[in-house]
Amino acid sequence: MGFFIETMLGGLMTGMLYSLVALGFVLIFKASGVFNFAQGAMVLVAALAMARFSEWSNAALGGDSLFLANVIGIIGAGAVMFLVAWAVERFVLRKLVNQEGATLLMVTLGIAYVLEGLGQTFFGSEIYSINVGMPKDPVIMFEGLVEGGVMINKEDFIAAALAAVLVGGLTIFFQKTAIGRALRAVADDHQAAQSVGIPLNKTWVIVWCVAGLVALVAGIIWGSKMGVQFSIVTVALRALPVVILGGLTSVPGAIVGGLIIGVGEKLSEVYLGPFVGGGIEIWFAYVMALIVLLFRPQGLFGEKIINRV
């Protein structure tokens, strides 16, 4: 029983992190109708910038103040993400107003390659660490209730809590603020939004900045957990089945989808894996998403799109 609970908890905590990355996809899609394949590259660039700025400033400060170095790192990385958002709007999206969704999708693929290349050129391709003081050792809880207790990883727990706070904050921002409503209006119809005075260019910069912020938080959490290096890009791929499952247009869908995928992949690996040779968790997540697509093509929470002719 204890092991089952551990697996469930592990899945839920991982799932919350998937939700965070999935939220980056959903935000940009809702605000600009673009399925942003560059989200993983943004996580990489944000984490690399944070790690390197923090490392350089720590060295400049004589290694005395890790806290200050981390603050400088976060500010530096935030500035880089703003620069990315501005450059994407200025040099890419501005030229592509009212273009087909497929065109915009292909453009984000190109942006991903550019960001991956530039990120590694400027900040390096070694493994860098982010030390924000996350505890690394596990704690055993409920020893009186369950034989052997339930092991909880403190780092995972804190990361999941941080992700939950950010997800909650973004949900409120998106649903309740004027900027959030403007973002949704732009997503529905570029020209209609412009005609009622919503500045398209500014809105796009804002939404890419928010996606950059999400990428920065995800980068710090994943970077602290597994080190900052190129493979962090693949974390974004883990969020793909989440958005398929939850629906591309739904913030709650990203949250619930993340949790379902997180728990599902862990349970499948542990309980089904041994029967089929193991190593199934990555593709099993896609199988779950595909099953949902068979019955609900718009995902669990996505909007059903009806085109009238």
Added chain:
Amino acid sequence: MKFRTLALAAAIASVGLSSATFSTAAQAQAQEQFFPVLVYRTGAYAANGNPWANGYVDYLKLVNAQGGVNGVKISFEECEFGYATDRGVECYERLKGKGATVFQPLSTGVTFALTDKAPVDKIPLITAGYGRSESQDGSVFTWNFPLLGTYWVGADVAIQHVAKQLGGLDKLKGKKIALVYHDSPFGKEPIPVLQERAKMHGFDLQLLPVAHPGVEQKATWLQIRRDRPDHVLLWGWGVMNSTAIKEAQATGYPREKMLGIWWAGAEPDVKDVGAGAKGYSALALQHGAEPNSKVVKDMLAMVHDKGQGTGPKDEVGSVLYMRGLISAMLGVEGVRQAQERYGKGKVMTGEQVRWGLENLNLDQGKLDGMGFAGVMRPVQTSCTDHMGSSWVRVHTWDGSKWAFSSDWYQADDKVLRPMVLEAASKYATEKGVQRRTAEQCAQ
């Protein structure tokens, strides 16, 4: 009319000039031994691929700085393949046409793909510490050279080391050993030897594959926490290694009970984990980090201090840098050995280099003279043994550096040789390859 004449004259002159340039370049190339360099400086495995590539290229520069191979200078060209098998094969196809006489794929997947091509193109493959384990049998695998050791050697020594920690091979009975492996040809290579050893000694072998690139291992380590194996063998590469050690820490599995293959025992695997990796051990493919060796001092003096180093200076002498450096040295010595037979100071062909690699005899005196004293043991190949050495040590991360923690082990030939012969014969039957006779070997 005048313009047309001028244009015609210019065109003729440019053709003449370019052909003169071409023939000069061709001549220069003809006087140089060309080394193709397959690298991955980008992508998921860049952190480990970079130091290897830097060590490899730096050694070629060092040889040139020392006058070349009996006067023959070395030229080289890198090809980036990102540890992707298809791109690795593309690199091979591109560079073989430029006069390549030896390839080092740095990927077991690419090695599998090229094993059938090498005999056709007559280019030997050096796979130092990776590749197909049965390719040790040179009478079948004429063009493969898994010099210094194969994964079967690694698996055999890993069990010997675990047994020694327990107090003897007989103490393995009833124990549980888990193999956490990269779900790829590389990760699957040791399984036959571990299964054979499990049968021999009565221990339980648990197989836990990890999907590429290995950043998500929570479920794997939860299973380890549940099943509590006595030892964990880690067969990882790149980010998979540091992730595994972090997950071990997160699940409370003692790092002292973990033993990695030699591709899971370098600075990038543990540096980011720091004190959390303290006590973690890995096999050393003879060498470890060797910052005090003579070859490293020569490298710093003759290459890096002259501003010609490929990577950062503080990386020189690190584990993977040394692996790349030694791999390059083995290729260069293959050329040098070939020159002994086919003519000193001449550029060797692929077939001649193959002969050189098959007749390699790096005794301790030679190695010491080249600056490898204390770094590695003698390597001697033959027609039937393309590996040349099966000595391995263990080194342990003390929280800030790797330090040797065991004496030398040698893989047990009584266990491995029959397996090598059987697997090589199976390959020969499948591919219709004739095993070379003693007479053919002597040619």
